[in-house]
Amino acid sequence: KAPLYLNPGLTFGTGSHASTQLCLMGLERYTVPGKPVLDLGCGSGILFIGGMLLGAKEAYAVDIEENATRIARENAAENHLDPERYTISCGNIISDETLRQEIGSGYDVITANIVADVIKGMAPLFPGFLKDNGILILSGIITERADEVLDTVTAYDFAVLERREASGWCAVKLQKLAGAGTSCDTVRK
DSSP states (O other): OOOOOOOOTTSSOOSOSHHHHHHHHHHHHHOOTTSOEEEESOTTSHHHHHHHHTTOSOEEEEESOHHHHHHHHHHHHHTTOOGGGEEEEESOTTTOHHHHHHHOBOEEEEEEESOHHHHHHHTTTHHHHEEEEEEEEEEEEEGGGHHHHHHHHHTTTEEEEEEEEETTEEEEEEEEOTTOOOOOSOBOO
């Protein structure tokens, strides 16, 4: 295990919140050394940085807030990550097709620690970013809305591998079924 240094500033992602802890546990289990990760709604960058410290070859991180992307860059530098191995973008993947194309596809792991409604809005896009049998780690979901979110996401050819709850929050690890839809042209290796 490697230490992760973090200054969240005014962004989400200190590591002390149950939803972030649940995501980090998923990353520990599912990060494949030498393979790429995608962090949607990166906040402070804690999840993509954690994935890289666990051996991910490269990472792409996205947040809708410019301040979050700035903080994530600072935290990546604080953890001595090679800037050639990660990309941090500001934008909305739901409405920005150009951004989706830049992100590409073929990721082994996606993390999305955001709110239920945003996860539901992103659900049709997840298969296009992941390789077959890739892992989708979702959190930031209040327990009362977990079934609703799972119904939406599993409709896009995902199987639930694991569901954990802590302090009223739920995190779910899902696997993209082989042959599920892809919509992006760029493939990450």
